[in-house]
Amino acid sequence: IVKLKPKKILLLEISEYALYSIQLNLENINNDLDIEIIPLIGSIQDKRRISEIIKIWKPTTIYHAAAYKHVPIVEHNLIEGLKNNVFGTLQLSKIAIQNNVSNFVFISTDKAVRPTNIMGVTKRLGELILQALNNDISKRNKKKNNTKFSIVRFGNVIGSSGSVIPKFKKQINNGGPITLTHKEITRYFMSLTEAAQLVIQAGAMAEG
Secondary structure, three states: OHHHOOOEEEEEEOOHHHHHHHHHHHHHHHHHOOOEEEEEEOOOOOHHHHHHHHHHHOOOEEEEOOOOOOHHHHHHOHHHHHHHHHHHHHHHHHHHHHOOOOEEEEEEEHHHOOOOOHHHHHHHHHHHHHHHHHHHHHHHHOOOOOOEEEEEEEOEEOOOOOOOHHHHHHHHHOOOOOOOOOOOOOOOEEOHHHHHHHHHHHHHHOOO
């Protein structure tokens, strides 16, 4: 996204350390490009904070990647998973519509396909919310919905915060075995670069 030279990039993150890290990385890339990078602490569950950010900064595109994504942790924290992954998505998408955000790209997961765990269910519900908003809100309000919704499903992104790779590497270094959910399971992996390109292309190519 930095290479596409936008005027501003808003980084919204609930973790101060994660926000500091990504801001530092982007500033190193951004030395010659003169893009304003704005670090913002907040949660998609905080309606007032999100509304203020979108009203003040008026983003053209939202890349929505805020999710609890570790399957075992979400299994133990069902309500928090629902609050963040489902109701957070609903809230953020409605605020985007109210503020005429042009593009809304939702980062989903292959676990949303016929989900067998709570995390997958919450992400599938997030997908259904966006599909419903895309199809129905403009009809109910009898006016055009200017927000274009896109959904991108990932497999396992190597090096991402939700990746299983670090766990596998540790198990291999300790002599194995590797923990598999099921002996017939198929894992799909992609690089960070591929994932980033997929997100940008989805937002550019999709028609809603």
